[in-house]
Amino acid sequence: MNRLTAVQSILLVEDDLALRQMLSWELIDRGYHVVAVGDVLAAIATAESTAFDVAVVDYQLPDGDGLTLISSLSRAWPKLQFLLISANDIAAELVASEASKRVRFHPKPVNINTLIDSLDSQNRETPE
């Protein structure tokens, strides 16, 4: 199934193997092109070789935090949108204070339907 929306490709950065696997299956089933990695280094390396519309990033990663990764990626890819996922309240506050509004927050545990809604709403607000 293919989605007829602007968001076609997703970079998923999540260190929990099972959650990463399940999210990948669900997103792929819904028509997204997904590349899933488990840490900051792999995320940066992947973004250098592939263009994405949205990066779904976990806040707590084994080799750094998701917001720092987002700020690196956003400098290199000005059109890339971000969705930070975390069970950490501090991460939500940090996203709320983020000025550019290119980053949205989605709390854990992740519900796939609300995650898709977030992607869709991001999609609608993304300037063409």
Added chain:
Amino acid sequence: MSEKTDGSGGVESTISAATVIDMLAPLSYRRERIDSYLHEIATAVSLLTGVQWAAVTMQLPDGREKLMASTLADYAAGGVYEYHGAVAGWVIEHGQPLRINDAIADPSFGSMPPGYRAYLGVPLHNGEGRTMGTICVFHPEPKRFSDEELNMTTQFAERAATAIDNFLLYQRQLDFNNQLEAEVEQRTRQLQETQQRLIASERLAAVGELASGIVHEIRNPLGTLSMALEYVDRQGLNDDASKRVGLALSEVGRLERLLTEILSYARPQKFSPEPCDLGQIARQVVEDAGRQADTRVSVRLDMAETLAPARGNVDKLHQVLLNLVVNAVQASDTGEEVLVTLREGADHHARVSVHNHGMPIRPEHIPRLGEPFFSTRVGGTGLGLAIVHRILEQHESTLQIESTADTGTTMWFDLPFG
């Protein structure tokens, strides 16, 4: 001639009372300046007797005497001498003044310092009448010390005795204060440590109780979920559905293991030490670890042929060693070996160590490895080493960690034989 004297020796008077008063008057005693005060006394006695060497001595607890003040550089203040068999010893032992006109003619009162012949000694009595020391006057030529010289020296001796007595009291008071202060500090520290241990153990008990409750409440719905997923799995699902159910079931298993570890860490633990055969525990752990998992890494045991039983709890030490071995296996690369070593260590202790190769632990992570939920491994609960720390704490032991790229990682602890 020599004479013991009570002050009525009938020797010619040479010193006026006014002179003595003049010299006594300016003497001012401050406790912290005992040395200079006694030196002033020795100097006054030397001047008034016209004899070069006058000294103030104090009896030491070990049976020797210390020169507290001396007008002669050859016998400077601070020197310590044996007084038994010497003329000053006679004065101390008898508690009476002594005058010796010529020690060569009459050596019966004891030895004199080499080159001296005449002697005047006056005892220093404390408030209770005990002899604490002497004022001694030595002359190299035969000399007959007058009654006035004796009386004058006695007056100075009273001043010196009072000063030394006060000084000793002051010292004792200072020592007592210091001792008291040290004792208060030590007790306060002990109290604070006990209080901290109590708070920590109460907090842990409260957390343990809460955790037990939560774990119990989670386990029931988790059991239901697990059964439902297994039911769905048996319904002949297509591949997409089946892989999702399989993943969900493995996550239920992961949660179960996490809950068990949380309980292991947090529930109140009873500790009953007994003599443990560490060799048997290690053999069992190596066998369990081999069965549990990971054929890509081998686990080997290297132990001393005879090792006395160590003091601890068998089940808990089994858990400690198993956690360390599992940890080491997970940190190893394929084909590597994990080595468990049992040796007799220092100070009547057994040393248990677990070594693995693989990536070293970053130095800044090492101090954090006992913190609950701190993990450097993806998918780790961060409770394995926290449990090890808690159990070793009960055994009054600590986990030591050394990790370098060259030598790999070694974790070890010591246990007393018992």
